[in-house]
Amino acid sequence: MAMRGDKPLSAVHLIRSYLLLPFVEAVEAKGRDATPMLSAYGLKSSDLVEPYFRLPFPTFLAIQQHAADLVGDPCLGLRIGAEIRSEQVGSLGLLMATSHTLREALQQFSRWGASMQEGWGLELVDTPSGADYVYRVHELGVSTRQDVEYSLANMCSLIRTRMGRAWAPTEVHLGHSNPSRARVYEGIFHAPVFFDQPVNKLVIARQDLMLHSERVSYALLPIVEAHLQLASEAATHDESLVRQVSLIVAQSMGRRPAQINDVAAKLGIPVRSLQRALAECETSFRDIMRQERRRVAENLLAQGRINSITEIAISAGYADGSVFSRAFRTWTGSAPSRSPLRKKGNG
Secondary structure (H helix, E strand, O other): OOEEOOEEHHHOOEEEHHHHHHHHHHHHHOOOOOHHHHHOOOOOHHHHHOOOOEEEHHHHHHHHHHHHHHHOOOOHHHHHHHHOOHHHHHHHHHHHHOOOEHHHHHHHHHHHHHHOOOOEEEEEEEEOOEEEEEEEEOOOOOOOHHHHHHHHHHHHHHHHHHHOOOOOOOEEEOOOOOOOOHHHHHHHHOOOEEOOOOOEEEEEEHHHHHOEOOOOOHHHHHHHHHHHHHHHHHHHHHOOHHHHHHHHHHHHOOOOOOOHHHHHHHHOOOHHHHHHHHHHOOOOHHHHHHHHHHHHHHHHHHHOOOOOHHHHHHHOOOOOHHHHHHHHHHHHOOOHHHOOOOOOOOO
């Protein structure tokens, strides 16, 4: 298996795209158009409302920082994390209501969060006075500040859904430098915040961890776990390198055709390493491009939403209708206009 540093290429992480929605909404709330920002990373707005659409975690981190830069707010992730509701983070956000103690809830969150294989992790580490809830990002060479602040602020918000709005950690530790806005952080966490620390974490008192809650909904747990199991299985499937490349290629359809250099850059790996890894999977970038173009074209023909063969060709990444028609004959032996997939009434 080809490697990216000391990590297999198949371990490049993907994360749920809808988690970016609050950052896009923040850009638009400032009267800015978020379309160019998304386009710069091969995305469109519709990608963010697909529940199972996933994108490379480094891209996710870069867009978070891009959004903060656009709105001129270095604390954007922090503010969004504090305001976001539990249902906006998916089934994981509901786990706080399914465990008898906060310790149990945090352990559940860590276990299921790890199963998502998205590139982040939370670990509950016992200490003499309670526990540290440590947040780690498994990526190098990209700014993680927005994600770290978003995640820890959001975790505080989730904990408060069961502990009450006045709940606060004992301390908050952040790995990046003090941005000279300490009051903003303390206003959100309601606790002392320390910067330039070895790890990012919430320090939680022992009595808080063991406090029983009367808001527990055990009946909800099987439903939440069923949803998380499905998401976990999808994440495991999506971790294949071929799947990741296919997703990135699909994002480029209808715009500038995907180039292997662009795909390698999004995955954070050298082009030659990507080519070798795909060869080990008994495929190639060209084969994946062909498969994705065929998938898009056949879907459009079957849906009957586009009348012109030329429009279908462009949407599938072909230069014009004649090139697409030749490719289609190669796949099926017939012209697209005569395909059984093509709905009647299309011109």
